Amino acid sequence: MAKYDPRSRSAEDFINDEEIRETLDYAAAHARDVPLIESLLEKARPRPLGNGCHCAGLTHREASVLLACEVPELNERIFQLAREIKLAYYGNRIVLFAPLYLSNYCVNGCTYCPYHAKNRHIARKKLTQDEVRREVIALQDMGHKRLAIEAGEDPRMNPIEYILECIQTIYSIKHKNGAIRRVNVNIAATTVEEYRMLKDAGIGTYILFQETYDKKSYLELHPTGPKHDYDYHTEAMDRAMDGGIDDVGLGVLFGLEKYRYEFAGLLCHAEHLEAVHGVGPHTISVPRLKRADDIDPDQFDNGIDDDTFAKIIACIRIAVPYTGMIISTRENEAVRGRALELGISQISGGSRTSVGGYGEEVRPHDSEQFDVSDQRSLDEVVRWLMQLDHIPSFCTACYREGRTGDRFMSLCKSGQILNCCHPNALMTLAEYLVDYASPATAGVGWPLIERELGRIPNERARSLAAEHVADIRASSRRDFRF
Structure with a gap:
């Protein structure tokens, strides 16, 4: 019988039925294992790395334990950790x-x-x-x-x-x-x-x-x-x-x-x-x-x-x-x-x-x-x-x-992608507000852009993004990007 091998190019090996079923049995057996679940949450939490952050992620078996978790307080911590990682x-x-x-x-x-x-x-x-x-x-x-x-x-x-x-x-x-x-x-x-x-x-x-x-x-x-x-x-x-x-x-x-x-x-x-x-x-x-x-x-x-x-x-x-x-x-x-x-x-x-x-x-x-x-x-x-x-x-x-x-x-794993994505998102939103948005949507959007421009940590990037947003509002120039 084939054994689980993520490095194999054969579906039978990297999607291994025996491994998955053993994983589900393991997860069910540890659904209320508080020390184990807490250790997995600690392993997965974001950690500072230079100007960004690093998350270790979890293996399929470790994550299956979180999915099987039956402890209400720990389930809430799972949701909270997901929010932190998303942000x-x-x-x-x-x-x-x-x-x-x-x-x-x-x-x-x-x-x-x-x-x-x-x-x-x-x-x-x-x-x-x-x-x-x-x-x-x-x-x-x-x-x-x-x-x-x-x-x-x-x-x-x-x-x-x-x-x-x-x-x-x-x-x-x-x-x-x-x-x-x-x-x-x-x-x-x-x-x-x-x-x-x-x-x-x-x-x-x-x-x-x-x-x-x-x-x-x-x-x-x-x-x-x-x-x-x-x-x-x-x-x-x-x-x-x-x-x-x-x-x-x-x-x-x-x-x-x-x-x-x-x-x-x-x-x-x-x-x-x-x-x-x-x-x-x-x-x-x-x-x-x-x-x-x-x-x-x-x-x-x-x-x-x-x-x-x-x-x-x-x-x-x-x-x-x-x-x-x-x-x-x-x-x-x-x-x-x-x-x-x-x-x-x-x-x-x-x-x-x-x-x-x-x-x-x-x-x-x-x-x-x-x-x-x-x-x-x-x-x-x-x-x-x-x-x-x-x-x-x-x-x-x-x-x-x-x-x-x-x-x-x-870039993404180090968290550095944020330095590009935040100003790019604001500039494309500005394009949308000028070219397509209803008055009601524009009325919500421009104050949000002003607030979010102020949250760009790099001064040069903040200044350049604000300049591009102003150009978008005042002209037909489009497709600025970092």
Whole structure:
């Protein structure tokens, strides 16, 4: 039987079922072990390092003990530590993005997704380049600068050439003061050669959700299609990084399998990337199974409540303090607001999960991948974030300044990334307030920018950021960045 080996390139070794089950048994046995849990909290707390800070993180086994903790006082300390780590690495900035669905044609048989090949209810659609252009202009008119493109797996309808053409179209559109500055890609597992083509096209992060790390469940949930191949899917991030993609994003669909198993598997995957490539995941997403066209989440037995969901987010933040964490409009306003405090650093806003949905005045439902719980406009989300004392950020500077992969991680792990991110966030927020915000949102935003400019510790950076904000307000000059 295979043994756990994070340095192995074989999925059977780095997502090792025996290791995960032993981890869960160990965590359950120590769920009330106060000295052990306190020692893990002490290990994980932020420590000063030069002008920044350092967090050691936790192993999958250590973090599983925190997730299993049944001591109320220690659970509150877990949440508090997650808040401290979030502030230490990401401050009060929240990056905003939108998904852009290109095509819902799919040959797979995933039992939890309405795109599955046998679904005859859903309206199948694939955007033409003119329709992509219309969608992107609509997104730019909202104020978005960062997109995550999505497409079903269909080699005939959605070949890599189509994806590459869409990326080229998206980057080419400069509408008024708008521009999409970073395109992240969420498409099916593919070859090293095709990942290299995506890299050459200038993508940001390559995102691929594992869905479930439990191989038996995975095979049952993906009965047909190329996605049925568990090993090929699970080893995709290695091929992506072999193809030159610096930043990759992990995620599981919570609700498909027991959440403790998924949590441990997710962290094993992060440990594997660090061990083999020297760089952990750039992002981790935490979607929960939601209702969609012919999908009823109540048919699945492993749903998790909001409190458990919050604890998962907190424990991921503690275990992998450097990674960006993403929550989408699958979740409602209240859940998202709580999650922001515990570790989430990126959210979507004004999202439509249907193909062609942004160009339609009325939200179409017959081609959606899932029902959107938070249906507020981007302007409403931006104002809400500022009212909660967060800085909405449209920044893409690290990607365009070459701060990706191990270069980004070295800055992030030391806490030095804050010296770039805070002023960049404020400058991109100023762009949004001038170009897109409602009067109500602008009225909240400008005082926040003035306050936050004063909190930039480096005098030269503070002065330069204030100068750039003034230029943005007074002229059409845009895209200043540190």
